[in-house]
Amino acid sequence: MDRRTLLLAPALLLPLPRRAAAGQAVPPWRPERPVRVVVPFAPGGATDVVARLLQETVSGILGQPLVIENRPGGAAGLIGAEAVAKAAPDGHTILINSNAHVIAPALVARMPYDAIADFAPIAHLGRIPQVLVVNPRLPVTDMRSLLEWLRANRGRVNFAAAGIGSANHLASEVFRAATGAEVQMVQYRGGGPAMQAVIAGEAHMCVDPVASALGHIRAGTVRPIAVAGDTRAAALPEVPSAAEAGLPAWSAAAWIAAFAPARTPQAAVAALNAAFNEAMQRLEQRLTELAIERRPELATPEALLAFVRQDAARSQQVLRDAGVRPE
Template identity: 75%
Template sequence: MTTRRAALALALATPAIARAQPAWRPDHPIRAVVPFAPGGATDVVARVLSETVGAQLGQPLVIENRAGGAAGLIGTDAVAKSAPDGYTILIHSNAHVIAPSLVAHMPYDPIADFAGVAHLGVIPQVLVVNPRLPVTDMASLLTWLRANSGKINFASAGIGSANHLASEVFRAAVPGVEMQIVQYRGGGPAMAAVISGEAHMAVDPVASAVPHIRGGTVRAIAVAGPARAAVLPEVPSATEAGLPAWAAGAWFLALAPARTPPAAIAALNAAFNEAMVRLAPRLGELGVERQPQYATPEALMTYVRAEQVRSAAVLRAAGVLPE
């Protein structure tokens, strides 16, 4: 009887074993597309994480910058149309959810065409100016802006970028001042324009702005929102600086094409989450704060949907319409 029961138990277990999803382990490098030029905050975060994520997966995570289009449309569209096999992923910012508010005919759906992989943290944004401008704080900047209305070039990291959203919110917070928001092909080129004097000012996540601020090539005026950034304790928040209406942040995420196998999503998610924990000190130096409440792919996509609604409301209030 014991032998018969054992045989029956094995027979019943065998179909379940056959149906079980094996753990996914990549056998060649994974392409991680950053839809912006090198040097911007999204690129910085991707490169900080890439080596540790690759080590967790046992294969290199190769960063590929594919800049172009509003909100990084070109690189994002390439990932949306890639094979859903786990070997191509997207590393993006909250510009991903801004795109539908800017582009009337989207080549992809930012929700339906993607599967969530991992939330890669959030960082505050900081307003910087060319150090040759005769301004040292928000009060003197506002005075200068009003005196030079119509002559101001405000550099942005491209239509639909997190920088662009923050720039629009700033412009709306300073009524009566006419400023031209000039779009560049990423945060790096936008910052270079401020450093050279081609543009007067820009908003940039602290992750990529801190080296330029510390090096003296730009001057920090204020951090967007009610609180200071831990990595820039000497820079006042917008609320402290007398501009409480200016609040904006940047967050980052990893996505895969829709229909990527769940086993691949699970492996990628685990690798990114482990990298976020291991690299917490390094990311903290850049101002990146981990948000574990969005650590699962399901929680990430819930957050993404809510942020798309919120961003659309901000841009409509700023008078930005899809084109």
């Protein structure tokens, strides 16, 4: 060997850097610590129910626990969503939110974040039909008697909602517009507190996703009147749809989705997407029991982004038509 070869020989024996190794696959992303999941509403609402239903299964798939943090407050869950928008984009903080995520810009004139640009869509976690329920002590049993009672009590009815800009609030505004009812819309810090207000008689009625209302309906603490839209909910086969009940103009459903901060690495988004989709498949029977409908066509982050943009335009138009203006 010449002198140059002898000097280079030790270097030739060193291992190549992993990123330069020929033909070596890049290992899949996995969280290095617990994943913080922000739910921007109080416990007990549909968003919280879905997050907790998926929590254990997703944790097992990822190999790290999901730690749910309820952060209610602000219009349309603004406080919790802002916390995620400003979190480190490393895959260890995510947001699980409802339609409220895209409703916020219709309510808040100076948004502290962009609901589309400041988030990376991860996974669609289900569509949930909405059900109208009343306190069981009210003298109403169906849509016809409810509308007659509302006309007889104009301006004296408390209609509980899950906070300004929530999916429940949007569905409530659609109901109010469809019926012309004169009610006092009372905002709470989430679907759970709104439902408790109806149960306690503090409010007369509310709209809630079937997933979170189901237990209260079966316990008899609230009385269901109708499910929004054209079809009944499989979990409530005895409850008529709004169309069957004579109010076809009332059509609304909640959706739940997971988001990460913008600029989260694509590998992290892909791993989180795969984990949530797998959990949804494993828990499909339980989801069906709660009337949470999987949407396979929205399984990819790209499809979810297109859906979110479309629903943002539709939902914000509904609120404008209802006379809601950003403040």
